[in-house]
Amino acid sequence: MKTQTQKKDNDTPPVRDTAKAEVGISVRAENGAENAATLGGDEKPQSVLRCGDSLSVLSELDDSSCDLILTDPPYNLGLFMKKRGTNIGKLRANHFAVASWDLLGFEEWTAKMDSFFAQAARILKKRGAVLMFMSIIKLETVKQLAERHGFYYKTIGIWHKTNPMPRNMNLQFVNSTESWIYLVNGATTGTFNNNGKVVHDFYETTAVRGIERKFGAHPTQKPLVMMEHFVSLLSNEGDLVVDPFMGSGSTGVACRNLNRRFLGIDVSPEYCEIARRRIFE
Ligand SMILES: C[S@@+](CC[C@H](N)C(=O)[O-])C[C@H]1O[C@@H](n2cnc3c(N)ncnc32)[C@H](O)[C@@H]1O
Numbered sequence: 001m002k003t004q005t006q007k008k009d010n011d012t013p014p015v016r017d018t019a020k021a022e023v024g025i026s027v028r029a030e031n032g033a034e035n036a037a038t039l040g041g042d043e044k045p046q047s048v049l050r051c052g053d054s055l056s057v058l059s060e061l062d063d064s065s066c067d068l069i070l071t072d073p074p075y076n077l078g079l080f081m082k083k084r085g086t087n088i089g090k091l092r093a094n095h096f097a098v099a100s101w102d103l104l105g106f107e108e109w110t111a112k113m114d115s116f117f118a119q120a121a122r123i124l125k126k127r128g129a130v131l132m133f134m135s136i137i138k139l140e141t142v143k144q145l146a147e148r149h150g151f152y153y154k155t156i157g158i159w160h161k162t163n164p165m166p167r168n169m170n171l172q173f174v175n176s177t178e179s180w181i182y183l184v185n186g187a188t189t190g191t192f193n194n195n196g197k198v199v200h201d202f203y204e205t206t207a208v209r210g211i212e213r214k215f216g217a218h219p220t221q222k223p224l225v226m227m228e229h230f231v232s233l234l235s236n237e238g239d240l241v242v243d244p245f246m247g248s249g250s251t252g253v254a255c256r257n258l259n260r261r262f263l264g265i266d267v268s269p270e271y272c273e274i275a276r277r278r279i280f281e
Contacts, residue, residue, distance in 0.1 A: 047252055047262040047279050051272040054244035054265045055112070058119040066123045066263075067191070067239035070230055070251045072133040072222055073116075076109040113145050116244070121149040123242070124185040129234050133159070133222070136179040143181060151183040157201035159226060164207070182234075193233050203229060215277040216270070218248035227254035235260055249275025 050057045104112065120130055130151065134142055143153050157180050164176040184190040192199075205223045212224055231254040235241055239260050243251035246264035248271055255262035256279055264279075266272050 046259075047256060047264070049246070049249070049252070049264045049266075049272055049276055049279070051266060051269050053267055055115050055119060057265045058116075058123060058242075058244055061119075061123045061242075061263075063122055064125045065240065066242050067125060067128050068231075068235040068241045068260075069120055069124065069128075069130045069132075069244065070227070070234070070241055071130070071243045071245050072220065072247065072251075073113075073245040075135040075138065076104055076106075077135055110141060110145070113142060114148070117146050117149040117151065120146075121151065121185055126185060127187040127190045128185045129154075129190040130183045130185070131180055131230050131234060132183075133178055133180045136177075139179060139181055143183075146181075146183045150186050152186075152188050153181070153183055155182040155201050156180070157182065157203065160202065160204045162204060162206050191234055191236060191239075193236070199233065212250075212278075213248075215281070216248070216274040218271060218274060221248045222250045224250055224253055224257075227251050228258060231255055231258050231260055246275055247271050249278045252279045 124130070130146070132142065139156055143156075147153060159178045159180065161176050161178075164174055166174050168174070203226055205226050208221045208223050212221065227250045231241060231251070237259045240263065241251065241255050241260045242263045242265075243249075244265045246252060246266050249264055252262045252264045252275055254260075262279070264275055266275065
């Protein structure tokens with residue numbers, strides 16, 4: 001297991017009293033799963049992974065302690081797809097069996113998102129940002145919830161996959177895009193490292209490369225090159241980046257590669273283990 005180079009004396013992701021003792025543990029499984037790993041030596045961890053419910057872990061973080069939340073929560077399309085009775089509905093139901101936010105009714109999902117933005121506004125520094133992937137049909141709801149908690153809406157953008165599954169290609173448009181929303185906490189601008197270059201609200205990649213799945217597959221894994229694009233643009237070296245729905249840990253791998261501190265959370269022990277191996281092995 002690789003450990004990370006320590007960058008600053010105080011570069012451990014800050015957590016409140018009860019969890020402080022656990023800093024240095026990279027994965028803590030709340031349901032008793034044996035997937036914990038400890039960073040070696042006296043080094044403070046640059047990456048901390050927690051297996052559990054994101055709202056509960058976020059509630060342990062100090063106020064104004066984080067620089068960026070880069071995340072890809074469940075889009076909550078599970079019930080929607082099931083009701084449509086398509087094969088995709090059946091497929092998604094299998095894939096998202098453990099994704100607790102993917103099968104909620106609209107009100108319940110909205111309440112969870114509202115609580116998420118309350119925590120996000122509290123733990124982010126002023127001018128800290130959220131970049132959240134989300135289904136395009138949910139973006140207006142997300143924008144309204146975020147604004148309720150003092151976020152300033154900046155941009156909605158598109159990720160275009162150049163080689164999508166050509167499912168139902170003779171019946172309808174092939175689904176080849178996902179969207180994201182960019183918000184700044186309590187200010188109109190945040191870190192934006194464009195280095196004088198024009199950055200479009202559109203990002204194009206192929207699907208995730210096979211090598212990125214060598215420790216196991218996640219059904220909605222995001223390509224590393226795209227996560228590196230957002231990490232380098234929206235944060236600086238040594239910053240603390242949080243992904244409360246990290247899945248296979250793509251945000252964490254990008255942070256490791258770009259010398260950002262990382263706190264990753266996922267409710268699934270299976271995905272936490274994939275993330276742990278991707279980030280630390
Ligand atoms: C869309 S996936 C993220 C995929 C990730 N971007 C990647 O590249 O692998 C969303 C993740 O949220 C997790 N999740 C769902 N409900 C959660 C909760 N209440 N707390 C923490 N994680 C949760 C799921 O297990 C799933 O892995």
